[in-house]
Amino acid sequence: MKIGLIGYGKMGKAIERIALERGHSIVYKVDSKTTIDQVDLRQADVAIEFTQPGLVINHIETCLEQKTPVVVGTTGWQDQLAYVATRVTEKGGALLHASNFSIGVNILFNINEKLAALMFPHPEYKAQIEEIHHVQKLDAPSGTAVSLAQGIIQNNHKYTSWKAETSSWPVVSDHELPIQALREPNVPGTHTISYISTIDTLTLSHEAHSRDGFALGSVIAAEFLHGKKGIHTMRDVLAF
Numbered sequence: 001m002k003i004g005l006i007g008y009g010k011m012g013k014a015i016e017r018i019a020l021e022r023g024h025s026i027v028y029k030v031d032s033k034t035t036i037d038q039v040d041l042r043q044a045d046v047a048i049e050f051t052q053p054g055l056v057i058n059h060i061e062t063c064l065e066q067k068t069p070v071v072v073g074t075t076g077w078q079d080q081l082a083y084v085a086t087r088v089t090e091k092g093g094a095l096l097h098a099s100n101f102s103i104g105v106n107i108l109f110n111i112n113e114k115l116a117a118l119m120f121p122h123p124e125y126k127a128q129i130e131e132i133h134h135v136q137k138l139d140a141p142s143g144t145a146v147s148l149a150q151g152i153i154q155n156n157h158k159y160t161s162w163k164a165e166t167s168s169w170p171v172v173s174d175h176e177l178p179i180q181a182l183r184e185p186n187v188p189g190t191h192t193i194s195y196i197s198t199i200d201t202l203t204l205s206h207e208a209h210s211r212d213g214f215a216l217g218s219v220i221a222a223e224f225l226h227g228k229k230g231i232h233t234m235r236d237v238l239a240f
């Protein structure tokens, strides 16, 4: 398959290596020097976009205009998902997005939803989410942490919203789910969900050891999207 890279930073470079290992070719690399308007996106069967929250919507629009299927890994734009879904339908395009492409985190998403439902009859447990990332990360809380919070809110009606917390002792109402975003050098991505009561603490955690899981998942997603139309997620890829 011919893959186009939109974004050639930490993720773009990891994706290039893994795509080549899987027998694909890279036909272009869009970055801050060679911007998207300078490239014929249609050279690729599928483009993979990992850039920045402030660039991603223009990149999606350009892929739709140029009829290029796109896998989107950039985070920090979930509030515009409904608009993007409408645009994909209007343009008859193909887009697959995920806040986290690693197989382990997608299994965590599934377990997180089941645990949230099991915890509903036990309101003495207070849920909280902690995410730790490298200091270069532009968005907070992480897209993964927001997806985990949404999974809890949809399956445990005790919670109606999430709240970004900076204090190590979250100050929230009973219906708010606190998310703490920590930044430390060289951490690829760690997410922990805790349910804390006076009696005990139950935790679910995922720690990425490198970016390879995100990169591999995005290439598998591109292989899945090739030849399809519409809007998809990693749930469709993994058939959860």
Ligand SMILES: NC(=O)C1=CN([C@@H]2O[C@H](COP(=O)(O)OP(=O)(O)OC[C@H]3O[C@@H](n4cnc5c(N)ncnc54)[C@H](O)[C@@H]3O)[C@@H](O)[C@H]2O)C=CC1
Pocket (backbone or CB within 6 Å): 006, 007, 008, 009, 010, 011, 012, 030, 031, 032, 033, 034, 035, 036, 050, 051, 052, 053, 055, 072, 073, 074, 075, 076, 098, 099, 100, 101, 102, 136, 139, 214
């Ligand atoms: N969904 C997932 O599984 C994952 C998502 N991410 C997200 O992916 C995004 C990128 O992450 P990294 O690669 O670590 O960031 P990075 O900072 O290393 O790379 C960003 C890229 O954007 C490019 N860029 C900057 N200005 C541009 C422009 N005007 N036009 C085109 N490209 C431009 C840079 O040249 C660079 O190639 C972030 O939003 C991050 O949160 C990161 C890891 C996994």
Ligand SMILES: O=C(O)C1=N[C@H](C(=O)O)C[C@H](O)C1
Pocket (backbone or CB within 6 Å): 075, 099, 100, 133, 137, 138, 141, 142, 143, 144, 145, 188, 189, 190, 214
């Ligand atoms: O910026 C990153 O690095 C990551 N971003 C994603 C997120 O915001 O959840 C996924 C992963 O945790 C790495």
